Amino acid sequence: xxxxxxxxxxxxxxxxxxxxxxxxxxxxxxxxxxxxxxxxxxxxxxxxxxxxxxxxxxxxxxxxxxxxxxxxxxxxxxxxxxxxxxxxxxxxxxxxxxxxxxxxxxxxxxxxxxxxxxxxxxxxxxxxxxxxxxxxxxxxxxxxxxxxxxxxxxxxxxxxxxxxxxxxxxxxxxxxxxxxxxxxxxxxxxxxxxxxxxxxxxxxxxxxxxxxxxxxxxxxxxxxxxxxxxxxxxxxxxxxxxxxxxxxxxxxxxxxxxxxxxxxxxxxxxxxxxxxxxxxxxxxxxxxxxxxxxxxxxxxxxxxxxxxxxxxxxxxxxxxxxxxxxxxxxxxxx
Numbered sequence: 001x002x003x004x005x006x007x008x009x010x011x012x013x014x015x016x017x018x019x020x021x022x023x024x025x026x027x028x029x030x031x032x033x034x035x036x037x038x039x040x041x042x043x044x045x046x047x048x049x050x051x052x053x054x055x056x057x058x059x060x061x062x063x064x065x066x067x068x069x070x071x072x073x074x075x076x077x078x079x080x081x082x083x084x085x086x087x088x089x090x091x092x093x094x095x096x097x098x099x100x101x102x103x104x105x106x107x108x109x110x111x112x113x114x115x116x117x118x119x120x121x122x123x124x125x126x127x128x129x130x131x132x133x134x135x136x137x138x139x140x141x142x143x144x145x146x147x148x149x150x151x152x153x154x155x156x157x158x159x160x161x162x163x164x165x166x167x168x169x170x171x172x173x174x175x176x177x178x179x180x181x182x183x184x185x186x187x188x189x190x191x192x193x194x195x196x197x198x199x200x201x202x203x204x205x206x207x208x209x210x211x212x213x214x215x216x217x218x219x220x221x222x223x224x225x226x227x228x229x230x231x232x233x234x235x236x237x238x239x240x241x242x243x244x245x246x247x248x249x250x251x252x253x254x255x256x257x258x259x260x261x262x263x264x265x266x267x268x269x270x271x272x273x274x275x276x277x278x279x280x281x282x283x284x285x286x287x288x289x290x291x292x293x294x295x296x297x298x299x300x301x302x303x304x305x306x307x308x309x310x311x312x313x314x315x316x317x318x319x320x321x322x323x324x325x326x327x328x329x330x331x332x333x334x
Contacts, residue, residue: 038224042238045247049198056255057262058188065184067263067270069280074180077118082187085208088121089169090114093156095128107174110285114178122169131159138166139218145225149240151232157240160202161217168209175286176204176273182281185261190214192245193271193279194262199246201273204282213258217248 058065066072078084092111094104104125115123126134136143139162149155160171170182185191189208192200207214224244228234237243249258263270273284 034223035226038226041247041251042224042243045243045250046198048250049246051250052255053260056249056258056260057194058191058259060264067261067280069180069184072180072184075117076183077121077181078183079185079187084183084186085189086170086186086191086206087168087209088118088186089124089167090118090121091124091126091160091163091167091169091171092174093126093131093159093163093171094174095126095131095156095159096152097128100127103174107286110177111172111174114172114176117178117181124163124167126159126163131155134166135159135162138162142218142221145222149225150227151236153236154240157202157236157244158218158221160205161214161221161245164205164207165210165214165218168207168211170206171204173203173284173286175284177283177285178281179278179283180281182206188259189257191259191261193273194260194268195242195246196269196272196274199242200249200260202242202245203273203284213249213252216252217245220244220248 054062058067060067077088094100094107096103111125115121132143132147135146139146142158142162146155146158149158164171172178185206188206190211190213191206192202193204195201221240224239226235226239228238249255252258261271262268271279271281273279273282275284276286277284
């Protein structure tokens with residue numbers, strides 16, 4: 001009889017422990033649900049990016065657009081006879097503290113090539129001081145986060161979205177030499193070049209003023225601001241860079257007006273700006289010098305047949321690390 005009672009007590013204790021562990025697990029998942037959602041969103045990009053791509057890829061069939069630009073005048077600054085949805089504004093960003101002046105001087109002729117092809121357009125050169133004032137005035141709720149980004153390129157990327165949302169127009173990397181005017185593309189509410197192997201590049205973007213999608217990129221900056229995997233490249237790409245922007249694009253309900261400029265099926269990378277390259281509209285003369293030792297590893301995942309599962313595993317590991325760090329900080333404050 002005594003053994004039976006003892007066994008029953010042990011059984012109840014085990015059930016209690018299991019119930020407690022299950023409760024803690026559920027509570028942990030609820031507390032981390034936002035992070036887990038973000039991890040899945042980032043990790044699933046290679047899988048979901050191409051869904052309904054025929055809707056957002058500019059094409060001759062769907063848009064009557066000449067992807068080679070051969071049928072457009074080099075000096076064409078308007079989309080006429082179509083409506084110009086993108087304001088005639090050129091934006092360049094030259095930030096980097098003491099090195100900004102050297103950067104401006106180095107790329108002045110390249111930048112001037114774009115200015116010369118767009119006479120009469122407003123021109124903005126965003127330096128550190130001007131950028132900080134702009135963010136403080138127009139996005140005060142993001143100013144502290146923006147000033148404290150871990151890497152300078154994050155400030156530049158985030159600024160691109162804020163500028164494009166507030167003003168509209170065209171934003172260009174300083175090392176993009178224009179080969180022709182961008183007028184034919186002004187008929188679209190948003191345009192960015194296709195990236196390889198997935199998503200789009202943020203070194204060149206065009207958008208209408210107060211564009212809803214660009215606003216979503218600004219709105220989600222705070223949510224994705226994490227030190228992803230503890231490495232520079234994932235942190236930049238997942239918090240402000242091309243992968244981040246492409247993820248926001250992929251989860252928009254209607255992507256029809258969020259155009260991505262690629263080539264025809266037999267030359268899909270025609271407008272890709274990966275590395276030093278010439279396209280129908282640009283000579284890309286520079287490179288992404290901020291890439292660190294971990295970049296090759298991350299980029300190589302895009303070439304793997306297992307990129308979806310691998311990205312999910314890596315991102316899940318990152319989520320675990322972030323959760324542990326946040327709990328450790330909370331315990332230290334207590």
